[in-house]
Amino acid sequence: QKEVEQNSGPLSVPEGAIASLNCTYSDRGSQSFFWYRQYSGKSPELIMFIYSNGDKEDGRFTAQLNKASQYVSLLIRDSQPSDSATYLCAVNVDSNYQLIWGAGTKLIIKP
Amino acid sequence: DGGITQSPKYLFRKEGQNVTLSCEQNLNHDAMYWYRQDPGQGLRLIYYSQIVNDFQKGDIAEGYSVSREKKESFPLTVTSAQKNPTAFYLCASTETDFYGYTFGSGTRLTVV
Numbered sequence: 588q589k590e591v592e593q594n595s596g597p598l599s600v601p602e603g604a605i606a607s608l609n610c611t612y613s614d615r616g617s618q619s620f621f622w623y624r625q626y627s628g629k630s631p632e633l634i635m636f637i638y639s640n641g642d643k644e645d646g647r648f649t650a651q652l653n654k655a656s657q658y659v660s661l662l663i664r665d666s667q668p669s670d671s672a673t674y675l676c677a678v679n680v681d682s683n684y685q686l687i688w689g690a691g692t693k694l695i696i697k698p
Numbered sequence: 699d700g701g702i703t704q705s706p707k708y709l710f711r712k713e714g715q716n717v718t719l720s721c722e723q724n725l726n727h728d729a730m731y732w733y734r735q736d737p738g739q740g741l742r743l744i745y746y747s748q749i750v751n752d753f754q755k756g757d758i759a760e761g762y763s764v765s766r767e768k769k770e771s772f773p774l775t776v777t778s779a780q781k782n783p784t785a786f787y788l789c790a791s792t793e794t795d796f797y798g799y800t801f802g803s804g805t806r807l808t809v810v
Contacts, residue, residue: 631741631799632801633798633800636797675740677799684729684792685743685746686798690738
């Protein structure tokens with residue numbers, strides 16, 4: 588059974604601090620990794636994707652991938668109240684563009 | 699603007715009734731997906747289609763049916779056989795070079 592695990596939270600972070608979200612996956616053959624943000628009652632929106640080991644930065648967001656340890660993380664710098672949402676981790680494990688989804692981590696940024 | 703349109707936004711179903719959720723995309727994407735999301739839960743795959751006139755069952759296909767007669771359209775029917783259909787339904791699509799899924803805005807289905 589291919590699985591993606593996330594801590595459900597909620598994770599509470601003060602405004603302006605760094606929020607760190609983690610995700611582990613079971614399939615060593617996983618090829619690509621995605622972070623989606625989902626506001627309450629809304630659909631998920633893609634914020635980052637990463638294919639290679641290491642860090643990928645986009646504005647205040649940094650995705651980190653470690654294939655040997657089978658984890659991917661998302662760092663949010665200078666956290667804002669508008670970052671409060673559920674963050675979903677998704678992993679692509681085959682050539683059919685199928686994604687395996689984690690259950691999401693609820694992030695709360697406290698002013 | 700390109701995107702995925704789901705309709706209606708809210709839908710109410712009576713016991714024993716079939717209802718159809720619409721999903722239309724103008725992104726020229728080949729692959730389309732239907733997911734179900736329950737409160738506090740992750741996404742569960744219902745059906746997916748990678749090409750016109752072909753579709754595959756996902757993890758929770760029982761009580762649902764789909765069609766893919768046009769590349770742009772992938773409607774989902776929730777049949778009376780689905781005993782607990784109250785959920786948030788999400789349609790998504792992707793292209794073959796695969797930079798992740800694009801989602802529609804969702805349909806919230808409630809049984810009354």
